[in-house]
Amino acid sequence: xxxxxxxxxxxxxxxxxxxxxxxxxxxxxxxxxxxxxxxxxxxxxxxxxxxxxxxxxxxxxxxxxxxxxxxxxxxxxxxxxxxxxxxxxxxxxxxxxxxxxxxxxxxxxxxxxxxxxxxxxxxxxxxxxxxxxxxxxxxxxxxxxxxxxxxxxxxxxxxxxxxxxxxxxxxxxxxxxxxxxxxxxxxxxxxxxxxxxxxxxxxxxxxxxxxxxxxxxxxxxxxxxxxxxxxxxxxxxxxxxxxxxxxxxxxxxxx
Amino acid sequence: xxxxxxxxxxxxxxxxxxxxxxxxxxxxxxxxxxxxxxxxxxxxxxxxxxxxxxxxxxxxxxxxxxxxxxxxxxxxxxxxxxxxxxxxxxxxxxxxxxxxxxxxxxxxxxxxxxxxxxxxxxxxxxxxxxxxxxxxxxxxxxxxxxxxxxxxxxxxxxxxxxxxxxxxxxxxxxxxxxxxxxxxxxxxxxxxxxxxxxxxxxxxxxxxxxxxxxxxxxxxxxxxxxxxxxxxxxxxxxxxxxxxxxxxxxxxxxxxxxxxxxxxxxxx
Numbered sequence: 001x002x003x004x005x006x007x008x009x010x011x012x013x014x015x016x017x018x019x020x021x022x023x024x025x026x027x028x029x030x031x032x033x034x035x036x037x038x039x040x041x042x043x044x045x046x047x048x049x050x051x052x053x054x055x056x057x058x059x060x061x062x063x064x065x066x067x068x069x070x071x072x073x074x075x076x077x078x079x080x081x082x083x084x085x086x087x088x089x090x091x092x093x094x095x096x097x098x099x100x101x102x103x104x105x106x107x108x109x110x111x112x113x114x115x116x117x118x119x120x121x122x123x124x125x126x127x128x129x130x131x132x133x134x135x136x137x138x139x140x141x142x143x144x145x146x147x148x149x150x151x152x153x154x155x156x157x158x159x160x161x162x163x164x165x166x167x168x169x170x171x172x173x174x175x176x177x178x179x180x181x182x183x184x185x186x187x188x189x190x191x192x193x194x195x196x197x198x199x200x201x202x203x204x205x206x207x208x209x210x211x212x213x214x215x216x217x218x219x220x221x222x223x224x225x226x227x228x229x230x231x232x233x234x235x236x237x238x239x240x241x242x243x244x245x246x247x248x249x250x251x252x253x254x255x
Numbered sequence: 256x257x258x259x260x261x262x263x264x265x266x267x268x269x270x271x272x273x274x275x276x277x278x279x280x281x282x283x284x285x286x287x288x289x290x291x292x293x294x295x296x297x298x299x300x301x302x303x304x305x306x307x308x309x310x311x312x313x314x315x316x317x318x319x320x321x322x323x324x325x326x327x328x329x330x331x332x333x334x335x336x337x338x339x340x341x342x343x344x345x346x347x348x349x350x351x352x353x354x355x356x357x358x359x360x361x362x363x364x365x366x367x368x369x370x371x372x373x374x375x376x377x378x379x380x381x382x383x384x385x386x387x388x389x390x391x392x393x394x395x396x397x398x399x400x401x402x403x404x405x406x407x408x409x410x411x412x413x414x415x416x417x418x419x420x421x422x423x424x425x426x427x428x429x430x431x432x433x434x435x436x437x438x439x440x441x442x443x444x445x446x447x448x449x450x451x452x453x454x455x456x457x458x459x460x461x462x463x464x465x466x467x468x469x470x471x472x473x474x475x476x477x478x479x480x481x482x483x484x485x486x487x488x489x490x491x492x493x494x495x496x497x498x499x500x501x502x503x504x505x506x507x508x509x510x511x512x513x514x515x516x517x518x519x520x521x522x523x
Contacts, residue, residue, distance in 0.1 A: 136388065138350035158350050165392045166344050168409045211345040214310050219406065220330065220362030227354050228367055 010136040013237070016060035017134045021143030023237040027244045028131045032124045034252045037187030040116035048251045053126050056244075060134045067129050074125045082117040084170070096195070099166045137161055142185055142231060155225055163208070256287040260414060260442050261307060266316030268302060274398040276302040278466035281317070284444065289436070291474070292446040294463035295488045300446035303463070304416045307444065308336040319371035321413060334363050337412030341419040343399035344391070352378075352402055353387035370399075377409035381435070397428035399494075404435075417445035421452050450492055454478055454509045462487050479507045 038045050057067055089110030096105040145154045175195050261284035276299045292300040296521045305311040306318050309325045316326040320332050340346045349355040378384050381401040385509045416486040421429050436456045460477040462470040464487045468476055481491035506521055508514045513523050
């Protein structure tokens, strides 16, 4: 079965796609760092940050619809936490409402914090999407490893990425087999079936782990996965990083 | 006489849960041979293969590969005995094809240039050049099986072990594989249920039954003996059944090509 949920547009070819993953990781993470450390009232800065990341996304040729749709995923989570801030923060009152015995006041300070949290998280997600949808996952991992992420963590993530789809397929096949023989039955029985499926999936995963290990040992695995270092920083990479970081710093300091 | 590459003497093996998988196997395999292990599920075919590169080791009996005792020269042997597993999803564990095919050569300590060259060569051999950057989960099963083969070929093994190479493979990919195996000039040992493939690719067939070797002979001897095959739960190729059981002939062809090439011999 075909899956592409993480790096759906990573196969495209654009100037952003061709950049070294390390350059992208450093650039986009500095973007997040600077965005987060910007004062909440500097609205112009947020607009400029947005234009910067928007420009990168445009240059990457990744469909805008996809990026913006994906970027909204984070909003409900942020709202869940931040929605109460305007009501709780003390300060100049922007409006007050009475619902029966409940007295609610909204303050300007609170609203600004809400805006601050929402815009910062949204900009951060945009920059992570720009990173993830322009870099193939294996390259992303290589980049993180080169930047000093512990190898064992990279290995765990790499195996997860490799086998999460295989397991997904296995789960889907089991679900299919269940549906093919399932005619009604009560809720308790259904829950029991799901329990069995989960147990089965666990055992299959465990056994697959053993088989994968045998296959690794057969090809000389002795505790450490070695891969070739085929990442090379090119002039274009340095130019991009210099350009991107300069603009970022200008927005952050000057304005 | 060709060089002896595998020498097994009195090998017995029981899995940790007590199931006896091998019950006294003695077997010699010579350089350049193509040997098929046939038998029912649970006859011990895969278990035997796993002993040949030291994944499984037994206290009873000895396994000698390429003149070395397996238990003492494990690294050396694993680099010379390549094993292709049945499920390519077990064999391809890296996120990109290149890293998977390069895994063996890197572990063998080759330089970067040599590794790249070996990967290129192995992918070319299985006709999958140009997919170095692809991810295994984006591939069809036939493609994955070919990459799995490449991950082993890149180590340039002297002995190739194949576990069910044609299972779940479509007919076109199967034909490709048969042609490929025939052109590959190294010792091959395969465990399989595909009797027709055995007649097309192997010189020798070994029938395994309940952890023992029930028959060991040339493909012609073993596969035309339908009583032997049937008494061990197997079936002779359809052509053998036709000539032997239906037409009661003396000369029994194994492959369709035999009949086409020598119609007089088989009185067609």
